[in-house]
Amino acid sequence: MSGRGTGRTPLVVVGDALLDRDIAGTADRLAPDAPVPVVDECAERVRPGGAALAAWLAARDGREVTLVTGVGDDPASRTLRELLDPWLTVVPLPLTGDLPEKTRVLARDRPVVRLDRGDGRAREATRQARSALRSAKAVLVSDYGRGTADALRDALAAHPPLVWDPHPRGGPPVPGTRLVTPAEKEARAFAPADGEPAAGLRAAARDAAALVRDWRAAAVAVTLGARGALLSYGEHPLLVPAPAAHPGDSCGAGDRFAAGAAGLLADGALVGEAVEGAVGAASAFVAAGGAGALPPAGAEPAPAAPDTDDPHALAAQIRARHGTVVAAGGCFDLLHAGHVGLLQAARGLGDCLVVCVNSDTSVRRRKGDGRPVNPLADRVRVLRALACVDAVAVFDEDTPERLLADLRPDVWVKGGDYAGADLPEAALLQEWNGQAVLLPYLDGHSSTGLLARAAEGAR
Structure with a gap:
């Protein structure tokens, strides 16, 4: 079942889906056998993660979305499909192993520990996936380093995406990508070492300029958390500050940024305008509680905003x-x-x-x-x-x-x-x-x- 259509440009998201779980409760004491908190009165919530979160957020924006990702027949994959089916169309790639799951245990909304399991990787491209890319009007790559972008690299190179959200374990974006959105630490890891020490905005500006050249991207926006984002076309970077600093849960903010930027670019915004809008959307997302505060994903999407003059x-x-x-x-x-x-x-x-x-x-x-x-x-x-x-x-x-x-x-x-x-x-x-x-x-x-x-x- 496809997502909502409201006249906005449809979006194809290519990347690695995860299943995220939050087990949240209270912690007022330590365990008697080890100095670790005891989390009581736990409630569990599941939601799409990774590229699936970016795709679901774009669908919640009122956009028709197709997600090309690796999914299998394991329990985590089936749960994810149930969450996504009311909102968007999934084009599956064969998966080796089980879909990755990331479980956070939270006490009073603060993470205590994270548990990861599932080593599934997208095995190969399919004819259906290649067809979806050939007909796509706008593409977002949400690369979590689990094979989907690599399997479709030749198709992506033929039609460079609007936005590529990279991961240290993934490959570089294809040349010609309009906007690449690494986080500050990711940009530092990706950028070639030049032997000159730098920190803060100077380092981010230097890394962004180097990545524009190395990746042959039109622009790179280094996300800076509560400070906003630094946009570079190769020199003279533009700092786009966040409207306000929020101390809330930042989980999923990068996906919110990438989905927002891709949607704005798809609808005709300039790169600078898209980054400004994405910074504002990510800031509001964190202020509202981040991914942990999102409404249940499996519910049927509400119809598009009514066409009314009132x-x-x-x-x-x-x-x-x-x-x-x-x-x-x-x-x-x-x-x-x-x-x-x-x-x-x-x-x-x-x-x-x-x-x-x-x-x-x-x-x-x-x-x-x-x-x-x-x-x-x-x-x-x-x-x-x-x-x-x-x-x-x-x-x-x-x-x-x-x-x-x-x-x-x-x-x-x-x-x-x-x-x-x-x-x-x-x-x-x-x-x-x-x-x-x-x-x-x-x-x-x-x-x-x-x-x-x-x-x-x-x-």
């Missing part, structure tokens, strides 16, 4: 399905690249995006006579035409607090140009446990600046 009805339906409602606001007088990048990144943070737009009188009070240049009806029509926007809501006040109190979004997004400023909406969202976040904003893009340049050119 933003309140849309928010209510998404909330009833335990989805995440995201809202973003602004005048959007002259829609430009900065707006589009922000809204695409915001949509990646949840299950629907409601754009809160100032009415004409509200814009006039804020911007002065002569604004808005485009009347409300035109601004709303342009916003609704964006694939990342699910609904538009209008407010007459100077600020959207009253509208937000009615919509009660889970996430409220502001552009990074508000950094350091007071955000009155942040306190409001705390009333229903919502979160206000900042996303990076493209420098040099503003409606006011566009109007000034147009006026200068007309002289």
Whole structure:
């Protein structure tokens, strides 16, 4: 059964699936026979892991997803198929051995120990897998070093993927990959040693530049955890900071980053925009509790966000399905690249995006006579035409607090140009446990600046 289709570009994920288990409980004492904690009142949860997690997260974004991976007939493989079947299509590769399982034992949400078993590897490519790659519009490789990417390397080389998420035990990405996403330690291990000591951002920048050259990739984004990501095209790297640092469980954040970046690139975003959106999505993912806090995977996916002009009805339906409602606001007088990048990144943070737009009188009070240049009806029509926007809501006040109190979004997004400023909406969202976040904003893009340049050119 395929995943949900909402007009977004379908995605093929190629990589090594795992089965992840969390056994969670409390630990208030040590065992009498050894200095180890006793974990009581345990509850077990299973979820997709590895490439299967990346594919499932992409499907939860509302995208049609096909996963090409090694699976067998062992108990772990059967459990994984049951979890994935409601969400996406699995193209199986023959597996030698049992599907790998990773079990975490947690006490008060903190890992105590991890248990690994299963040594299965993808044995060979199949005609069905090659056919899926030939017809794919967008490909994400999630390589966990267990043979899937290697088995299909020739097919991947013929049609380089958008994103390759590497693993130290796997092979290098194929030349021509648009974006490679190693973690900081992985980049250090992959990069050739040059004998010069370096640490921190300097080391990450040096490693990323070296990997762009060695891998012949268009770009490399080194993920830096709570610090965000460093994007390099070979020189002069761009640091994309995380909207906020969260102390939560980071398990699965790399898969969230890769799936988010691949989805944005598939839908036409620039690499920089995709990395910004992926950083925001990964940050929100950790803030929400990481992979351990995800809803049960085996449940039937909710239908796609309803096509409705009523933003309140849309928010209510998404909330009833335990989805995440995201809202973003602004005048959007002259829609430009900065707006589009922000809204695409915001949509990646949840299950629907409601754009809160100032009415004409509200814009006039804020911007002065002569604004808005485009009347409300035109601004709303342009916003609704964006694939990342699910609904538009209008407010007459100077600020959207009253509208937000009615919509009660889970996430409220502001552009990074508000950094350091007071955000009155942040306190409001705390009333229903919502979160206000900042996303990076493209420098040099503003409606006011566009109007000034147009006026200068007309002289």
